Amino acid sequence: MKWLVLLPAVALAVAVPWLVDDYTTATLSRLLVLGLVGVSVALLTGVTGLPTLGQTAPFAAGAYAAAQVGLHEVGGPPVQLLAAAGVGAAFALLTAALVVYARGVVVLMITLAIGELAITVASRWKAATGGTDGLIATAAFDSDRARYLYALAVVGVVVTLVLLALRSPAGLLLRASRDDEARMRASGHPVTAYLAGAYVAAGAIAGAGGALLVTTQQYVSPADFSFDTAALLLLGVVIGGAGSMLGAVAGTALVFAARDWLSGLLPGHAPLLLGALFVLTAYLLPRGVAGFDWRRIGRRDRAASPRAVRRANQEA
Amino acid sequence: MRIHKMTAALIALGLAATGATACADESGGAGGTLKVGLLASLSGTYQAIGTDIRDGFQLYLDMHGGKLGGHPVELVVADEGDGAPTAVPAATKLVKQDRVVALTGVVGGGSAAAIQPVIGPAKIPFIGSNGRPELKDVSHVWHTSYLSQETGAAIAQYVKDNVKGKVYAIGPDYQGGWDQLKGFTDAFARAGGELANADGKTLFTPFPATKNFTPYFAQIKASGAAAVYTFYAGAAAIDFVKQYAQSEVKDLPLYAAGFLTEGGVLNAQGDAARNVYSVLNYSPDLDNAQNREFVAAWKADHDGPPTTYAMASFDAAAVLDKAIGAAGDNPTAETINEAIAGLGQIESPRGAWQFSKKTHSPVQKWYLRQVRQDGRALSNTVVGDLATVGE
Amino acid sequence: MDPYLIPALDGVAYGLLLFVVAAGLVLSFGVAGILNLAHGTLYAIGAYVAAWLADGGWAAVPLALVAGVAGATAAGTALAGLLTPVKRGDHLTQALLTFGLALAGGSLLVSAFGPEDLPVRVPAALDRPIDLAGHSYAAYRLVFIVVAAVIAVGLYLALTRTRAGMLVRAAVDDPQMVACLGVNPTRVRVGVLAVSGALAGLAGVLGAPIIGPGPSTAATVLLLSLVVVVLGGLNSVVGTLVAALAVGEIQTLGVALLPTAAPFLLYAAMALILAARARGLLRRWSTA
Known part of the structure; x- marks a missing residue:
């Protein structure tokens, strides 16, 4: 049954650049990139229970790595993608010890600090990043259509991999750790190691997003990874339903599309209208687009989900 | 007899020229209106500068009957926001949806760099009026501000x-x-x-x-x-x-x-x-005819005197005015860009200046x-x- | 030591300003369980009112104080009303709602007062440098230190010596128990957000000559006060005071001592302290 829905949806996504103008195609490419970073935010915020404002940091690390790989003619987009994912994962590995022991609002602030420190480094390390004026990257594709199809393929593959991983025992262990950490620890599970694993995976995904940013935008600067981007990513994921990966892509795409579209419609009034949109969403969709029960996140007394824990114990 | 022929030829030529202008005007009235894109920060931290840039350009249009180089101009304004992440989508809209024939404005140097991959392939002239980044290729980039x-x-x-x-x-x-x-x-x-x-x-x-x-x-x-x-x-x-x-x-x-x-x-x-x-490069009390006219017109609907930001954008309009006028009957992005390269001195509220052949930014007095x-x-x-x- | 005297003193002024703002934020988080991302906007309301009313005379000072505090208190109360449908502790929905309000509110403030950063005129007697052990220091900031210290002491006494204050502390420790005592949680939330708004407005009026009103004021103040509140342990007024002074000194004395590290100091210190505390390497502040 699922294939009946999925196949036409995929076909439509592939056909889109032949149905719309270049402007819409370029816009959709940008939204796919941010949607992919949104997936990494959702993986941490929703599934792992580590709400984050810091995924802009591996996003940036990946983007600069990809840009340098391109500028030094080491390889084309696929090589850049792998390099960026690797650098994003390595960045996460280095910072994991700061993040995985904390919970709730404290994680938000630690990751915020990591994001701010990352863009400070990016702004000052002019040799690698071009400084605050940014870096114009080499053009890998010569049409909006090609850029879109490449981004669509990468995002499709990564999201599928994430969905498969979350259905495996690994996904179950993560959710169980989120829902009842004490019980998981008591059953002998190395919860901190699970969280670190998820954090590194999310770093790789955000890094891959960085490579896509470079390919689609052909430009990268510290402003792409500012606090504004981090906040909109988190809010997009909240709107999308935090625990849902497709919801994360849709939510972040919605937020950034709204910002850019509203800004084109009424130049200068985008913040007002975007603010109103957030307020409305908070009232109309209090559970997010995907309806995931994310109200437990950030609460200190975590609601126990005995079934998940029991199942996790059986599987492990 | 010979003189009569000459006169007749001249008159014919004159009529043809007027006819051509009339034609251009007609097409201008219907489909021939030129779309010029203006990208500036209309929200966020740099809103004050962005508003000056928008108003400076608009003031030039208002003082010249809404025409540049004899062509009616539709100014499409877009919001640059705080920098590259908002500037890129706004510029993409101007270039790929509104299909502007030239782009001006842009407060931040980072934004100006960020939009190069968008405007580069379209070969649209960019007449920046503020931030100027370091760029390898300035063939289509001009600045009325400074380095x-x-x-x-x-x-x-x-x-x-x-x-x-x-x-x-x-x-x-x-x-x-x-x-x-x-x-x-x-x-x-x-x-x-x-x-x-x-x-x-x-x-x-x-x-x-x-x-x-x-x-x-x-x-x-x-x-x-x-x-x-x-x-x-x-x-x-x-x-x-x-x-x-x-x-x-x-x-x-x-x-x-x-x-x-x-x-x-x-x-x-x-x-x-x-x-x-x-x-x-500017002060509102400079004593020249262009500046007196500019300051008086500006003060008619603003509280304070004009800034260098408004002046640079006013000049960007003046550059486009001259270039479009010199770009033939059906100006395109490419012919306008060539015409800018051929401009000589520009009389401006800051005093006369001209584009440097090398950097495409003004050679001007400070x-x-x-x-x-x-x-x-x-x-x-x-x-x-x-x-x-x-x- | 001599070249560091003025930065150290200025760190106290800056820290106390952050404390008065952040005290409001820690109350709403600790007592009402509300993550209020519109708190910086409440400060901006106070600062804009100060810029609007202050004309350099003494009469304008109480006027600006009353109007600024009233405006921010009203906005805080309205916020409590808007947050009614959102559950206590549901921080992400609160973040979505209050961030939206902050974006829209900031935009409205700019439409009302213009896109420029506004001048704030303080009485002439305070608008001058004074001599301090051979150094110059702004008279206004010196007076501000005294006033803010009085506010801090007053707040501490109100929390420890009054019935309402004890209720507030009890609510931080055990919200269910306070609800059992028959205290209406809605009234607690409205009251706490009104007080929180009042503190932000007070900080906005008094702090306007230091962090002035402009399009980026709300974001600056919000970010710094979030840093202070989280460093202070999220539910402690004393912890918030210590954190505020530490952040103030990091940004002045720290910068004077280590100018090359200036851009990294604040966030590096925050990340390390929070991570160390999360691993149990540092003890948390007790509630007070």
């Missing part, structure tokens, strides 16, 4: 001649700040001046995070400097000047790039800005200004000419 290094370079000799002792250089830690201060310190060193900074390097403050300059003033005091040179703009300029006036270094003469006291910033600084010396009382308000008063800079 960041030029501001400080223009005042360095004057500072060397008028300060008895070492000068402390301080500025914001981003590309604009680095370029502005480097322009000064390089030219100052060439003029034989010496910096008071520890190890001779400019002190850069985190930007835009720095709200409190007190610790830096303590360092300036400790360095034994005889004067200070700086560049800040916007909110940081207000904080710097207000805190400077009540700090330990309040008695040291303050020299600056003109943006430190430009526009609404000066109003917020109030008395703290009195006597600050600055260097800029002025020394001082903040003085002008009626009830403080204003930047021109006290002398400095160097003409540009190559």
Whole structure:
């Protein structure tokens, strides 16, 4: 049954650049990139229970790595993608010890600090990043259509991999750790190691997003990874339903599309209208687009989900 | 007989020319209206500068019947926001949906760099009116503002001649700040001046995070400097000047790039800005016909005098006016760009200037200004000419 | 030591300003369980009112104080009303709602007062440098230190010596128990957000000559006060005071001592302290 829905949806996504103008195609490419970073935010915020404002940091690390790989003619987009994912994962590995022991609002602030420190480094390390004026990257594709199809393929593959991983025992262990950490620890599970694993995976995904940013935008600067981007990513994921990966892509795409579209419609009034949109969403969709029960996140007394824990114990 | 033939030919030619113009006008009325895109910060931190840029261009259009080079112009305005992430989608819309024939404005250097991959393949001329990044290919990029290094370079000799002792250089830690201060310190060193900074390097403050300059003033005091040179703009300029006036270094003469006291910033600084010396390519009290007309028209619907930002955007419209006029009957992005390259001197409120063949930014005169009382308000008063800079 | 005297003193002024703002934020988080991302906007309301009313005379000072505090209190109360449907502790929905309100509110403030950073005129007697052990220091900031210290002491006494204050502390420790005592949680939330708004407005009026009103004021103040509140342990007024002074000193004395590290100091210190505390390497502040 699922294939009946999925196949036409995929076909439509592939056909889109032949149905719309270049402007819409370029816009959709940008939204796919941010949607992919949104997936990494959702993986941490929703599934792992580590709400984050810091995924802009591996996003940036990946983007600069990809840009340098391109500028030094080491390889084309696929090589850049792998390099960026690797650098994003390595960045996460280095910072994991700061993040995985904390919970709730404290994680938000630690990751915020990591994001701010990352863009400070990016702004000052002019040799690698071009400084605050940014870096114009080499053009890998010569049409909006090609850029879109490449981004669509990468995002499709990564999201599928994430969905498969979350259905495996690994996904179950993560959710169980989120829902009842004490019980998981008591059953002998190395919860901190699970969280670190998820954090590194999310770093790789955000890094891959960085490579896509470079390919689609052909430009990268510290402003792409500012606090504004981090906040909109988190809010997009909240709107999308935090625990849902497709919801994360849709939510972040919605937020950034709204910002850019509203800004084109009424130049200068985008913040007002975007603010109103957030307020409305908070009232109309209090559970997010995907309806995931994310109200437990950030609460200190975590609601126990005995079934998940029991199942996790059986599987492990 | 022969003369009659000549006259007849001339008349015929004249009629043909008028006919052509009439045709152009007709097509202009229907499909021939030219779309020009203006991208500027209309929300966020740089909204004040962005609004000046929009209003400066609009003022030129209003003063010329809504036409540039004889063609009716539809100005499509888009919001640059705080920088590249919002500037890119807005520029994409202007180029790929509105299909503008030229693009102007852009407050931030980062935004100007970010939109290059969007406008480059479309071969649209970009007439920037403020931030100018470092670019490899400027074949379609023109700026009516300045290169960041030029501001400080223009005042360095004057500072060397008028300060008895070492000068402390301080500025914001981003590309604009680095370029502005480097322009000064390089030219100052060439003029034989010496910096008071520890190890001779400019002190850069985190930007835009720095709200409190007190610790830096303590360092300036400790360095034994005889004067200070700086560049800040916007909110940081207000904080710097207000805190400077009540700090330990309040008695040291303050020299600056003109943006430190430009526009609404000066109003917020109030008395703290009195006597600050600055260097800029414009001041509203310049005595020339273009400027008198520009300032009078500006003041008709604005509270304060025009800023250099508004003037540069006004000039961007003037550049397009001349270039479109010279680009033939059916101006395209490509012919307009060629026409800009062929422009000579441009009469401007700042005085006459022309594009450098190499950098595509103005070869222009810089002025020394001082903040003085002008009626009830403080204003930047021109006290002398400095160097003409540009190559 | 001498060149660091003024930065150290200024760190106290800056820290106390952050404390008065952050005290409001820690109350709404600790007592009402509300993550209020519109708190910086409440400060901006106070600062804009100060810029609007202050004309350099003494009479305008109480006027601006009353109007600014009233405006921010009203906005805080309205916020409590808007947050009614959102559950206590549901921080992400609160973040979505209050961030939206902050974006829209900031935009409205700019339409009302213009895109420029506004001048704030303080009485002439305070608008000058004064001599302090051979150094110059802004008179206004010196007076501000005294006033803010009085506010801090007053707040501490109100929390420890009054019935309402004890209720507030009890609510931090055990919200269910306080609800059992028959205290209406809605009234607690409205009351706490009104007080929180009042503190932000008070900080905005008094702090306007230090962090002035402009398009980026709300974001600056929000970010710094979030840093202070989280460093202070999220539910402690004393912890918030210590954190505020530490952040103030990091940004002045720290910058004077280590100018090259200036851009990294604040966030590096925060990340390390929070991570160390999360691993149990540092003890948390007790509630007070």
